[in-house]
Amino acid sequence: MTTRRNGKANKRGALTPFRVTASSSVSNTMTRDAMRRNPRSVQVRVNDALQDVTTEEGYPDSRGSSQVYFYKYQGLGNDFIMVDNRHCPDPIFSSEEAVALCDRRFGIGGDGIIFLMSPPSAEDLSGDDKKTDFDYGMRMYNSDGTEPEMCGNGIRCLARFVAELEEHSVPRSYKFHTLAGLIIPEVNPNGLVSVDMGEPRIEPQEVPTTLKATGENEEYPNAVVLQELVVGGEMEAVPSAEEMFAPYEERMENQIKRKTQGELKERWLVTCVSMGNPHAVTFGRPGEETLGGTLDVDNMDLDYYGPLFEKHEVFPEKINTHFCKAIYDNPESLDDLTDAVKVLHWERGAGKTLACGTGACSVVVAGVLEGRLKEKCLVYVPGGPLQIEWRRAKDNHVIMTGPAQLVYKGLIPV
């Protein structure tokens, strides 16, 4: 059976073409600082936007309004709203709109929104990028409206999206321009997508972090490996604006909670890696050292620890954090390097997620630097396994392989 598309017969299952009848506002990235200062402003502006498409009875109404097609993809449960943005040089949704669209109850829901962009022109590029013949560009907002440099699961989904949208035969690879530079995903016939994620960056200023290099790994003396990080304490003593205006009982409760947690200043050991975006990887706390680490990832309070790492002052751009435990087949092998690791993610700008591709890459790099993991590993993230290889001897690139899948498509009234 065939369907018609642009007057041309297409195979069943091909994606519906985009019918963007109007473009929305041009990108107006809200800075992390502005969001922190006034988180409520986001909600107010979003409500204003919804008002435009509401019937007298208060129901959303897309009649007569313009619509934008979106496609919802997921990679191991890390889910994204995909929009074809090739007709416009900037993302057609603002960061405030991204927050609303990613809302899991009032919006479509997603860990982020990704825009398929036209390739940048040479005059907009610098350095090695100038010489690259890019196929497409990628821009993204996290679910909190901030814009990251790169997203590993996101680019797998984006590559699959392009292949399906353009009905390309696979295997097929693409050169994507991202804010972290050139990234090359390859869509395979088995539905998996492999991505050449480029080289990891490990010097403190590249991450960035103000933590000092440790010299812990002789081959990489400039890397922040197994560095001590104190979390909790004073950092939590400053209440947010929202907390200050909370009802009295709630304020008292928060004060007690903060005090108790503040006394629980904890030391952790972190290794920091940039995969274009910043990551801290931990296998646990000092004094509890085994090769596998002793972190009980099945029972840890991610909602408590995640934000403490994410907003720690030693990470000026904030940080994605990965809590890890190496996995061994039997207790006798505990002194060897292993090729499996279980991970929980706390993402900058998105919180707890079921998978983080750049994060899984950073875990393997950190695990190798700490002398725990082999260069080729299965990383068991909450959404399933990702294959990661750090090809140190060949070209120093990290290769990630995992699934990417269309979940559904729909229309956004604008």
Ligand SMILES: N[C@@H](CCC[C@H](N)C(=O)O)C(=O)O
């Ligand atoms: N889920 C992602 C990373 C998304 C960006 C991240 N939250 C950041 O702000 O750096 C992945 O799969 O890599």
